[in-house]
Amino acid sequence: MSEFQKISLEECAERLLAMERPQIVMHVHPDGDTVGSAAALARALLSIGKEPILLCDDPIPERLCFLTEGLTVGTPEKGRETLAVDVASPAQLGSLREILTGELAPRLQIDHHERGERFADTLIAPDAAAAGEIVFALLTYLEGAGKIPSLSKETLTCLYASISSDTGGFRFANTTADTHRIAASLHERGVDAAAINRLLFASHSESELRAEAMVISSIRTECDGALAYAAITLSMREKEGLPLDAFETAVDIVRSLRTAKIAAVLKESKAQSFKVSLRANQADVASIAAQFGGGGHKLAAGCTIKAEDAEKAWEMLAPYLKKALLPDENS
Ligand SMILES: [Mn+2]
Incomplete structure (x- = not known):
């Protein structure tokens, strides 16, 4: 081009x-x-x-x-x-x-x-x-x-x-x-x-606030809190009647965890297809997103992962995120 x-x-x-x-x-x-x-x-x-x-x-x-x-x-x-x-x-x-x-x-x-x-x-x-x-x-x-x-x-x-x-x-x-x-x-x-x-x-719909509550209660951490993530499945959303776009700020909520150096949100948009949002303080998450056919900015990127369930999707993604954490673990 x-x-x-x-x-x-x-x-x-x-x-x-x-x-x-x-x-x-x-x-x-x-x-x-x-x-x-x-x-x-x-x-x-x-x-x-x-x-x-x-x-x-x-x-x-x-x-x-x-x-x-x-x-x-x-x-x-x-x-x-x-x-x-x-x-x-x-x-x-x-x-x-x-x-x-x-x-x-x-x-x-x-x-x-x-x-x-x-x-x-x-x-x-x-x-x-x-x-x-x-x-x-x-x-x-x-x-x-x-x-x-x-x-x-x-x-x-x-x-x-x-x-x-x-x-x-x-x-x-x-x-x-x-x-x-x-x-x-x-x-x-x-x-x-x-x-x-x-x-x-500072202006949210009721769905957005309910989505926020769901994200907060779903946060998991690994690596002493340096890695924080939340997975929102289709069945979780359906149970509460929440549309996907109510979760637009989900990754910002997860990244606000004080210990988090990398934050991830996995949203099942349709069955077995997870939209992944990544945020980092230092690590290059764009190159991780690229591994899964996605892209974005160095500190803010996204991709889609096809997997049977949220655990499998996380198992595919987590090794890359943990590796990206290593360089600044000693600093
Ligand atoms: Mn712009």
Whole structure:
């Protein structure tokens, strides 16, 4: 896929302005970054009379719908120009990957993932904590150049939400001085940071809270607590009537165990198929996920393991995690 170029911010801005009816693609299992970044772009483009729509293979989670209010989330349409934001590889497009070939093929990929598979000319900034940081740079550049009007409160809110979301409320290791500078600038321009953060992090459905209770009561540890995990089977979920997406934050709960250096959650999504989420303080869990055909960031990755039951799935995964723990056991 080396036929694609890395492009500059200025070039990307020009190409964006040249689009008349853009469709902005988000990644599957949409998070605050992909939704906030795409929605901010769409709002800025609407402000200059363009007709953008948003695309995602999955529904937008209820708690993120405040970002897309008033925008159109649709399906691919002929005659539109496609761009993708916060999408690292074709696999993250889900069934929308079928637009990769043909007239709807993406023309721009705006992303911050270091590892990925390029599928369009790319504006990439691997040091950015969120795709929202890149979109912030892009939109403030266009604003400064007088090419778009002053960013609306809604647009600024989307940008703040995308950055706060991908940094876990400015707590994760990807948070940089630049991240805080951008957040400060958004604060100065009037975003209601407290309200946004409450919607992102402190607002749960009843199912999500019940799921949280189930995860907490299922936590197991090995290696003196350095390895913490929870397995949620199909029958456990069915008994409580809990959908899979209620367990989105499960791995963050497990990783909050003070002794944990690596945290894992195994969720049986359909019979004998376990979605695995991995988090680490230091160890490279992306390479472990890759052993099972998955991927992600060094400290946050995921994969799917086919196994008869949760114990078998754990037996397949555990040796890799224990090995990854060894190097820093002595430190
Ligand atoms: Mn992101």
